[in-house]
Amino acid sequence: MPILEARSLSKRFRRPDKKSGFNGALKHLVQRKYKNFTAVDSIDLEIDAGESVAYVGPNGAGKSTTVKLLTGILKPSEGTVRVMGRDPHTERIANAHDIGVLFGQRTQLWWDLPVEESLKLLKHMYRVPEAEYRLRIERFDELLGLGEFMPALARTLSLGQRMRADLACALIHAPKMVYLDEPTIGLDISVKDRLRAFLRQLVDDGTTLLLTSHDLADIEEVCDRIVILDEGSIAYDGPISELKARYITTKAVHLILDGPADLDALREKFPEYEWAAGQAASEAVATYETVRSTTAEVLGHLTARLAPRDLSLSEPDIEDVIRRLYAGELAK
Amino acid sequence: MGVDARHTATVYGRSLWAHFRSVVEYPADFWVMATTGIFWQIMSFGFVTILFQNVNAVGGWGYHEMLMLVGFLAVAAGSPALYWDGIWSIADQVADGGMDYRITRPAPVMPQIATLHIGLQGVGEVPLGAAMFVYGWIGAGVGLGQIPVALLLFACAAVIQVAMYTIANSANFWVKGRVPVFGFFLVEMQNEAMRFPLPVFPMAVRVLLTFAIPLAFASFVPVEILNGRASEWWLLGPPLTAALLAALAVWIFRAGLRSYDSAGH
Incomplete structure (x- = not known):
């Protein structure tokens, strides 16, 4: 009760x-x-x-x-x-x-x-x-x-x-x-x-x-x-x-490359990801949808083709989800 | 589980005592406030004494009767500062949402508010007012046999004062703002009008101060009874007025609480 x-x-x-x-x-x-x-x-x-x-x-x-x-x-x-x-x-x-x-x-x-x-x-x-x-x-x-x-x-x-x-x-x-x-x-x-x-x-x-x-x-x-x-x-x-599972549908791989990240070239080569610049000149961030690819697949794919010096994974935090809910960007 | 009178009295008493201990820990505050009360009563005494150097009677009342009136008023109107002064904070509590916590505690809200602070001016006002009253009593030749009646009348006057202050301050549940305008109006009216016997005023004012805003039952009528100017039937007036006003004060305060909509939505 x-x-x-x-x-x-x-x-x-x-x-x-x-x-x-x-x-x-x-x-x-x-x-x-x-x-x-x-x-x-x-x-x-x-x-x-x-x-x-x-x-x-x-x-x-x-x-x-x-x-x-x-x-x-x-x-x-x-x-x-x-x-x-x-x-x-x-x-x-x-x-x-x-x-x-x-x-x-x-x-x-x-x-x-x-x-x-x-x-x-x-x-x-x-x-x-x-x-x-x-x-x-x-x-x-x-x-x-x-x-x-x-x-x-x-x-x-x-x-x-x-x-x-x-x-x-x-x-x-x-x-x-x-x-x-x-x-x-x-x-x-x-x-x-x-x-x-x-x-x-x-x-x-x-x-x-x-x-x-x-x-x-x-x-x-x-x-x-x-x-x-x-x-x-x-x-x-x-x-x-459940809130996280329902609304956190993307993850991002942060790749530290050998030279400066050329985002245009990366977008052309890997159109299935959304690319953005990272904090350092050599960092590129690839965002992918978790329903379409598993993390293992994405990591295998990118490390084999780009041979990054280092990489890390991130996902939107709950604050971001709530902010997007307030802004009406997510279906309630 | 309703209101438990004994528990309420305990909560009220402990809160008041804690505040009293707290205020006496600040000797400067204590003496400044107490001296203010003393000074105010010396002024009242001086006013009556100087007045009677120029006139023989005011509204038919002699010097000692006037001292009884002014002294009674000082005790009745000044004493709530010592045990009901927090009621003056209703306006603030409503304006800043301070009622919220009081409502969520297992005790009636009114005594919680009434004991939020102590007006130390009462420490000076009440003894000096009592001294003036006793001096007037002796001079007016009122017998010792009237002492029980006087105690009853003081008790009724205290209830009337507390109820009137509560009603006037409760207006701030509806009149939003931090200034207790109705409370100030009441005190001002009492200080200005009730220091004189009612016969000096026109009939309309007498009726107003006896029946509409019954301040007369907290000073003038009791002194009239004590010095034998009013018939014994008037002795029913102060207890009845006190009971009615107390009930009205509780009712109005509760109505105010029901309409309270806190602060910050």
Whole structure:
């Protein structure tokens, strides 16, 4: 049975319909006009217990709005949401015990209090027994290095420290379902790595995770399933491996030749490949379709005829696939 | 699982206490704010005293009765800064989406917001206001037997103030913007109008301040009861007003939360 179920979920907002500039503002003051804007458009989503789902899309695609609908912050305009059988909007308090939420752009720490005080307040709010609280704090310290800034006031933390503390806040009550909206935004590489390893561990321990991120490394390292949102609707929903298999249909061989690469001659000699210049003058890149030739065939063919000094293989990464999906270059 | 009153009280109390400990760790902030409150009440005392060097009565009220009124108002209107000041952050919380986290926690949102900070000016305002009230009480010859009634009236006034601040600030769920205009309007009106006995105003203003925006029940009516100017039936007014306004504040705040659409879609 799914831990989370959304059916025909939609959210519309009313926005002022006015022209720009002072005149537009003045006219709107006396003649108020609004238009509806659909942020989320009839989404169906099911997440099973223990799944780690990446929820991605371009800016304004409706990712954050979906998270707010799923967490009960917003009331759907249409459709239903059930999280562990409950409506998160009308059964807000009961639902809150089972979910953890992190919005990367905002903190839930009490701004004027030490991190430790914020965590203790949440401990009481979630009724976490003292022994469990201590165990979790020890674990967060071990995995997130929380101890070094526990006595510091929230407003004095660096972004990386703040994010680690916020993650501890979201997980202090061991929620079954965790929503992370851009958890690595603005962080440096070492902190990102630390957070990703922590999240992977969380998933391995059985926590269900919904992650939105623009950083595709977050997605590949933490999640097994990807849901791609575009203009409020789901464009793709499936395993990341299947996304790659479905849309990554080309591979490229990078050949380092003895002399400068003559692309015109190569195109004439090997018209079955698409040729491009590499980074060095002697590098030529041959792209081939994996449905027409196997890698072994291509390598055998090119090495026998060109005798390159060196070669390597590459394939488009998931970021490229998603970029092309957004741009409408790939069939959804 | 609905709202658990005991759990809510625990959450409220712990949050308030944590903030109080935090603010007293900054002695400069503490003393500046506390001194501001003290200064404000010295000004009020000075105003009433100078006024009565020129007149014998205001709206039929003598010097000591006026001190009771100004002192009562200072305690009733100033004390919420110590336990409900965070309610002034509704505008900010709505504008920047800060409500989001509060909604996803297993506790009512209103006490979470109300304890977001403490207004230390209350530390100065409340004791000085109480001192003025007691001085006026003694001078006006109000008997000690009225102490229980006074405590009840202070409690009702505190609830009325908290409810009015909550209602006025909740307007920012709909009136988007970081400035709590309705809250400021309420405080300004109270500071300007309620420092005087209602009889100095025309009937329309008296009706407005008693029944439409019932600020009178948080200062004027209680003092009128205590100094025997109002019949005993008026004693029902403050508790009823407090109960009605508290219910209205909860209802309006909840309606605001329902219409909350966060920030950044």
